[in-house]
Amino acid sequence: MIVLGFESSCDETGVALVDASGTAIPRLLAHALHSQIDMHQAYGGVVPELASRDHIQRVLPLTREVMRTAGLTLAEVDVVAYTRGPGLAGALLVGAGVACAMAAALGKPVLGVHHLEGHLLSPFLSADPPEFPFVALLVSGGHTQLMQVDRVGSYTLLGESIDDAAGEAFDKSAKLMGLPYPGGPHLSKLAQQGDAAAFKLPRPLLHSGNLDFSFAGLKTAVLTQAKKLGDTLQARKADLAASTQAAIVEVLVKKSMAAMQQTGLKRLVVAGGVGANALLRSQLNATCLQRGIRVHYPELELCTDNGAMIALAAGMRLQAGLGNLQPSYTFDVKPRWPLGELQESLAHA
Ligand code: KG4
Ligand code: ZN
Numbered sequence: 001m002i003v004l005g006f007e008s009s010c011d012e013t014g015v016a017l018v019d020a021s022g023t024a025i026p027r028l029l030a031h032a033l034h035s036q037i038d039m040h041q042a043y044g045g046v047v048p049e050l051a052s053r054d055h056i057q058r059v060l061p062l063t064r065e066v067m068r069t070a071g072l073t074l075a076e077v078d079v080v081a082y083t084r085g086p087g088l089a090g091a092l093l094v095g096a097g098v099a100c101a102m103a104a105a106l107g108k109p110v111l112g113v114h115h116l117e118g119h120l121l122s123p124f125l126s127a128d129p130p131e132f133p134f135v136a137l138l139v140s141g142g143h144t145q146l147m148q149v150d151r152v153g154s155y156t157l158l159g160e161s162i163d164d165a166a167g168e169a170f171d172k173s174a175k176l177m178g179l180p181y182p183g184g185p186h187l188s189k190l191a192q193q194g195d196a197a198a199f200k201l202p203r204p205l206l207h208s209g210n211l212d213f214s215f216a217g218l219k220t221a222v223l224t225q226a227k228k229l230g231d232t233l234q235a236r237k238a239d240l241a242a243s244t245q246a247a248i249v250e251v252l253v254k255k256s257m258a259a260m261q262q263t264g265l266k267r268l269v270v271a272g273g274v275g276a277n278a279l280l281r282s283q284l285n286a287t288c289l290q291r292g293i294r295v296h297y298p299e300l301e302l303c304t305d306n307g308a309m310i311a312l313a314a315g316m317r318l319q320a321g322l323g324n325l326q327p328s329y330t331f332d333v334k335p336r337w338p339l340g341e342l343q344e345s346l347a348h349a
Contacts, residue, residue: 001019001020001021001078001079001315001318002017002018002019002020002029002072002076002077002078002079003017003018003019003020003026003077003078003079003080003081003311003314003315003318004016004017004063004066004074004077004079004080004081004099004102004311005017005018005080005081005082005113005307005308005309005310005311005312005313005314006059006080006081006082006083006095006098006099006307006310007082007083007095007115007118007305007306007307007309007310008055008059008082008083008087008091008092008094008095009083009085009086009087009088009091009092009095009115009305010046010051010087010088010091010141010305011035011036011037011040011046011051011091011305012033012034012035012036012304012305012306013033013034013036013054013055013058013059013062013095013307014031014032014033014034014062014305014306014307014308014310015031015032015033015059015062015063015065015066015307016028016029016030016031016032016066016306016307016308016310016311016312017029017030017031017066017067017070017072017077017311018125018308018311018312018315019315020312020314020315020316020318020319022319023319025124025125025129025316026124026125026311026312026315026316026319028125028308028311028312029069029070029072030065030066030067030069030070031066031306031307031308031311032062032063032065032066032069032307033062033301033306033307034054034058034062035304036050036051036054037181037182039054040181041180041181043181044175044181045181046088048088048089048090048091049090051088051090051091052088052090052091052093052094055091055094055095056094059094059095059098060098062307063098063102066307074102074106075106077106077108078108079103079108079109079110079111079314079315079318079323079325080099080100080102080103080106080108080109080110080111081099081110081111081112081113081310081311081313081314081315082095082096082098082099082100082110082111082112082113082310083095083096083112083113083114083115083118083310084096084112084113084114084331084332084333084334084337085112085114085115085333085334085335085336085337086114086115086116086142086334086335086336086337087115087333087335088335089333089335092333092334092335093333096112096331096332096333097331099331100326100329100330100331101329103329104329109325109326110325110326110329110331111314111317111318111323111324111325111326112326112331112333113310113313113314113317114313114337114339114342115305115310116138116140116143116145116339117155117313117317117339117342118309118310118312118313119138119140119271119272119298119309120136120138120147120149120155120269120271121152121271121309121312121313121316122271122298122302122303122306122308122309122312123269123270123271123296123297123298124312124316125298125299125302125308125309125312126296126297126298126299126302127299128296129296130267130269130294130296131267132149132150132151132152133148133149133150133151133265133267134148134149134265134267134268134269134296135147135148135149135158135256135259135260135263135265135267135268135269136148136149136155136268136269136270136271137252137256137259137268137269137270137271137275138271138272139165139166139167139252139270139271139272139273139274139275139280140165140167140271140272140273140274141165141167141168141171141182141184141272141273142165142167142168143160143161143165143272144160144161144165144166144167144213144215144252145157145158145159145160145161145339146158146159146160146211146255146256146259147339148259148263148265149269151320152316152317152319152320152322153317153320153322153342155339155340155342157339157340158211158259158262158263159210159211159212159213159255159259160212160213161212161213161214161215162205162212162213162214163214163215163216164214164215164216164219165215166213166215166248166252166274167182167184167272167273167274168215169215169218169219169244169248170182170183170184170187170188170244170245170248170274170277171183171184172219173187173218173219173222173241173244174186174187174241176219176222176223176226177190177222177226177233177237177240177241178237179241182273184273184274184276184277185276187241187244187245188241188245188277188278188279190237190238190241190242191238191241191242191244191245191246191279192238192242193238193242194237194238194239194240194241194242194243195238195239195242195243196242196243196245196246197243197246198236198239198240198242198243199225199239199240199243200243201218201221201222201225201243201244201246201247202217202218202221202247203247203250203251203254204216204217204218204251205251206250206251206254206255211255211258211259211262213251213252213255215248215251218244218247218248222240222244225240226240245277245279246279248274249277249279249280249283250283252274252280253280253283253284253287256268256284257287257291260291260293266292266293266294267293267294267295267296268284268288268293268294268295268296269295269296269297270284270295270296270297270298271297271298271303272303273303273304273305275297275298275303276300276303276304281297
């Protein structure tokens with residue numbers, strides 16, 4: 001079963017082909033990606049209308065590239081999948097529209113996929129895929145969640161951010177330091193030259209007794225510190241970046257370990273853009289090793305948004321008998337779509 005997947009929920013256009021034949025973990029045949037980061041950088045963040053227009057221009061050339069790389073023709077595609085939400089409405093509509101039009105033209109079924117399900121299943125495409133059940137730490141630009149994943153389609157929310165996401169904390173702190181968008185990778189690069197103990201920053205909700213996160217206070221503390229530094233900010237920027245990163249990473253690691261303890265599970269999966277962070281990976285690796293926990297990550301290039309995770313999630317859903325293929329080619333998108341609603345809303349699709 002060949003699945004063609006489209007991702008267009010934010011500022012990356014992703015197209016991919018996976019082979020989800022039989023019951024084996026789907027195999028990535030080809031994927032292509034265009035990041036709009038350079039275009040949005042001038043505005044310090046994603047401009048939704050520009051994002052939609054760019055997706056329109058990129059999606060077909062990327063599709064041709066993927067078909068060529070895989071050596072397949074569109075007639076050989078069995079199912080077309082697209083990100084149905086959450087994300088930017090206009091951006092989502094591009095992927096949904098193209099996927100449904102293509103499926104209609106090919107006479108093949110189409111399946112709308114939850115973006116976060118794509119992220120949390122993405123480590124299945126890595127060289128070291130996980131096994132169910134596991135705890136998932138989902139850390140993207142818009143979401144920070146801990147989930148218990150028992151099987152495909154069974155996601156129990158253990159805790160989540162009550163305000164900013166971890167990626168947002170990286171991005172907003174980076175902006176305060178004058179770093180380009182998206183701040184996460186820039187802040188983490190700068191942090192390599194800094195002293196993480198230089199500034200005492202808060203670790204919000206670290207001892208809250210539950211698995212929720214809060215990062216809005218950290219951003220305010222970074223702002224206060226930056227103001228205090230005034231003219232000396234430039235000279236101390238690396239120290240402030242390192243201290244900020246250490247605060248975010250410490251909270252993510254400790255809450256993840258609390259989730260492992262609470263569930264009694266011995267497998268952790270990390271997914272989403274912040275999962276690319278080197279300090280987070282090294283601290284999780286060290287802590288998990290000590291505790292006999294296996295930790296899995298997506299391949300670095302599949303941490304941030306991509307089409308491969310969407311084609312993969314569609315393939316795994318279909319293999320599990322959960323993929324309610326849309327009976328017609330009419331479609332809607334779901335800019336807000338809590339993962340918990342997934343089963344219910346797909347059943348009604
Ligand atoms: O998963 P993703 O591509 O998009 C969403 O679905 O939101 O995540 C993007 C987020 C951004 O906030 C970005 O700054 C962050 O992931 N990010 C990082 C790193 N690479 C990407 N944050 C910290 N360190 C990184 N190396
Ligand atoms: Zn994402």
